[in-house]
Amino acid sequence: METVSSEALAKASGVKPTQLRKDLAHFGQLGTRGLGYNVETLSNVLGNVLGAERLRPVILVGVGNLGAALTRYGGFEKEGFEIAAAFDADPDRANQRNVPFPIRSSSEMVDFIKENNVKMAILAVPAPHAQSVANELVKAGIQGILNFSPTLLETPDNVVVNSVDLAIELENLSYFIK
Amino acid sequence: METVSSEALAKASGVKPTQLRKDLAHFGQLGTRGLGYNVETLSNVLGNVLGAERLRPVILVGVGNLGAALTRYGGFEKEGFEIAAAFDADPDRANQRNVPFPIRSSSEMVDFIKENNVKMAILAVPAPHAQSVANELVKAGIQGILNFSPTLLETPDNVVVNSVDLAIELENLSYFIK
DNA sequence: CTGTGTGAAGGCTTTCACAGCC
């Protein structure tokens, strides 16, 4: 399969063909009229746009129930992310959750971030600690935080936060039912 | 604290005061000019809107890494949801994850949904099984699915799907970094 | 003839400005 149409891509991703074309047009003239998009070219361009050409290191902070599940999740590698290290305030407790790699003490976190030039962190600590840990992350040079705690994080403008609140996601659903 | 201003609520939730007022106005004349919103009244009205006045039962389907973490997550009760039951294709394997309540076999799922009039399901099965399990859920009467598998679920129009793809959430973040 | 790229139109959401009520 050499080429693919906006129609096929749209169906696969659940949007309308025009939408997809408009969006792709943002990144240049990617398609060929009458033919569609060259699969390899498109894949490369999007890879660049998303920064997926290299394996991007991410750290996990907080190895409780959810954090431990994330280490075993496996879906991140597929998208080009690698959990470079996991940190917990109590590594011994966290190590009992048979996580596939060693868990370090939070005290080593800042140094690790700086030494390995890590830019992204997954934050899965209890809500009361989320803000203070986020502050540490920011100070250490983290630029993006995927936040799983039900907290509104305050960060400088140059730090991006993406929050996933599982209870709120259920609430969203619930609103539309009956 | 009897009343609260749109400004205070806005700061707490990370939106602008005008935004918040416009949104609340959708549900009627909730505030008092010059005073703000009565906390109790507002809480009751929003509770009704969101259907939070009663504990809404939800079932969990798929008790793997992520599913098990969700059972221990605890944040759902706070929003008025109760995991009424958990199902897995292999309950024995799943039971080893020390989940706080018994896990039933998938074969009992459809009956349970019908008997208990369950309307919402959390779907945390491996991607290859997501669609077929979703089909079963829909047939049994489920109206809302919180989908954690990286799959585009096909469902009838009267069934609402809210998908959370953890890898994509990281990807979103990544796009904004450097 | 097929299927992309794109200006224009349309629709939706946010913000503004201020009238109106406590």
Next chain:
DNA sequence: GGCTGTGAAAGCCTTCACACAG
């Protein structure tokens, strides 16, 4: 005077219609 409710304006995103290239 303080703070909500709301029409109007602005901004943003989606959809349409079609020109144009292969």
